[in-house]
Amino acid sequence: QQSKTSSQTNKQRRLCPDISFFQRATEYPCLLILDPQNEFETLRKRVEQTTLKSQTVARNRSGVTNMSSPQKNSAPSSLNEYEVLPNGCEAHWEVVERILFIYAKLNPGIAYVQGMNEIVGPLYYTFATDPNSEWKEHAEADTFFCFTNLMAEIRDNFIKSLDDSQCGITYKMEKVYSTLKDKDVELYLKLQEQNIKPQFFAFRWLTLLLSQEFLLPDVIRIWDSLFADDNRFDFLLLVCCAMLMLIREQLLEGDFTVNMRLLQDYPITDVCQILQKAKELQDSK
Amino acid sequence: MQAPHKEHLYKLLVIGDLGVGKTSIIKRYVHQNFSSHYRATIGVDFALKVLHWDPETVVRLQLWDIAGQERFGNMTRVYYREAMGAFIVFDVTRPATFEAVAKWKNDLDSKLTLPNGKPVSVVLLANKCDQGKDVLMNNGLKMDQFCKEHGFVGWFETSAKENINIDEASRCLVKHILANECDLMESIEPDVVKPHLTSTKSGKVLLIYLQVF
Numbered sequence: 451q452q453s454k455t456s457s458q459t460n461k462q463r464r465l466c467p468d469i470s471f472f473q474r475a476t477e478y479p480c481l482l483i484l485d486p487q488n489e490f491e492t493l494r495k496r497v498e499q500t501t502l503k504s505q506t507v508a509r510n511r512s513g514v515t516n517m518s519s520p521q522k523n524s525a526p527s528s529l530n531e532y533e534v535l536p537n538g539c540e541a542h543w544e545v546v547e548r549i550l551f552i553y554a555k556l557n558p559g560i561a562y563v564q565g566m567n568e569i570v571g572p573l574y575y576t577f578a579t580d581p582n583s584e585w586k587e588h589a590e591a592d593t594f595f596c597f598t599n600l601m602a603e604i605r606d607n608f609i610k611s612l613d614d615s616q617c618g619i620t621y622k623m624e625k626v627y628s629t630l631k632d633k634d635v636e637l638y639l640k641l642q643e644q645n646i647k648p649q650f651f652a653f654r655w656l657t658l659l660l661s662q663e664f665l666l667p668d669v670i671r672i673w674d675s676l677f678a679d680d681n682r683f684d685f686l687l688l689v690c691c692a693m694l695m696l697i698r699e700q701l702l703e704g705d706f707t708v709n710m711r712l713l714q715d716y717p718i719t720d721v722c723q724i725l726q727k728a729k730e731l732q733d734s735k
Numbered sequence: 736m737q738a739p740h741k742e743h744l745y746k747l748l749v750i751g752d753l754g755v756g757k758t759s760i761i762k763r764y765v766h767q768n769f770s771s772h773y774r775a776t777i778g779v780d781f782a783l784k785v786l787h788w789d790p791e792t793v794v795r796l797q798l799w800d801i802a803g804q805e806r807f808g809n810m811t812r813v814y815y816r817e818a819m820g821a822f823i824v825f826d827v828t829r830p831a832t833f834e835a836v837a838k839w840k841n842d843l844d845s846k847l848t849l850p851n852g853k854p855v856s857v858v859l860l861a862n863k864c865d866q867g868k869d870v871l872m873n874n875g876l877k878m879d880q881f882c883k884e885h886g887f888v889g890w891f892e893t894s895a896k897e898n899i900n901i902d903e904a905s906r907c908l909v910k911h912i913l914a915n916e917c918d919l920m921e922s923i924e925p926d927v928v929k930p931h932l933t934s935t936k937s938g939k940v941l942l943i944y945l946q947v948f
Contacts, residue, residue, distance in 0.1 A: 564753065564775035564777060564802065568777075608806065610805070610807075647813055649778065649814070650779060650814075653777070653779075653810065654778045654779075657778070662777065707783055707795075710781045710797075711783065714780065
């Protein structure tokens, strides 16, 4: 028998960063590689010919192509957006792919882990859209430098064997809850009572430094605060707490499902409000 | 119209190797759309689907879309908890993802059982069947055999892109869960040896025990 289905519509968090930018050609491709005189094995060839039998995997493996552009559902050309550009051109995502590829080769112990693309994306975007063309020109090298330095501080989040160590992600997730317990015990008890584990939402918040929760310009704004703070990754914990406390009334009222949806599709878009709250929490120590 | 009498809430898992289309299947099922843009799931995603099963019954499905990359393996135990059923997905165009199916099934069965100790119902999804490369699928009998051997309640060729068989697969899984639940009621009631069989309660009891001692 036919069962009639209904569903709730929700905002599509997964298409958050509106960056068709990454599919456009860079003004500064790697000429050395693109020059047909040099017979370098390019990632285009490598990626196509080795592990990547289907297009989907190619996107997946390259990581950066994950930077999807939203609101393209109506565009008939949307299926072709990740086709490689003609010879002599390089899309921004190919530059980012190269950065991740080289990082993975230089750091075989970590290699490539899903989510690193979400870390490198905002960095590259910031350099590659700089109004000063000199900055733009060196976006690839500068991004690589910054990404490597940033990863030196956060790479433990990406290493499975460290999950349960003092520097691993589990410890940080628990830290979010213990900080919340300190700042808002009623809300903490509510989440405990509903058995909402930090793994259900804070894993992504922390690992990706919130880059999947907000629009790209807002992510950059948040990162500005994170990077400006001497204890920035402590501050990240406070930002997460602030995010929880700012929706406390909704969370205190909601059931498990409602609350999971709130935490998975965070409803507040005003990041300044969130940062302000986090700063308050920091000052009230 | 008659108001529904019965409401069921089930937690369902969607697992399988990375890039097989778990997120796309859920997106098609819940939001009725498809995007060819891949974006890796980090940790877990969560969606809700409400089924008007029959005039008396409403079934709410909590769909837990679990990241496929090996890196997230430590997280699965906490995501699996109290699930009532699962879809294991593979990509028909990539044989390696099919080879991983048994691994996912074992992982699931080792970390999750129903309150009566039996494994949860699992439906196998052969996704991306629109791609015309489904070399694996030529032999339906073999697939039936595979499902029998590995304890799947059924299998479907699906396409999130073309919206093929996703509703059907879900109905199959829910049907088995409903049937299981009837069994569960019967098996639990006369059982005096294990009074805390409903999993949430036993979990809490254990927790209290640990805190006290």
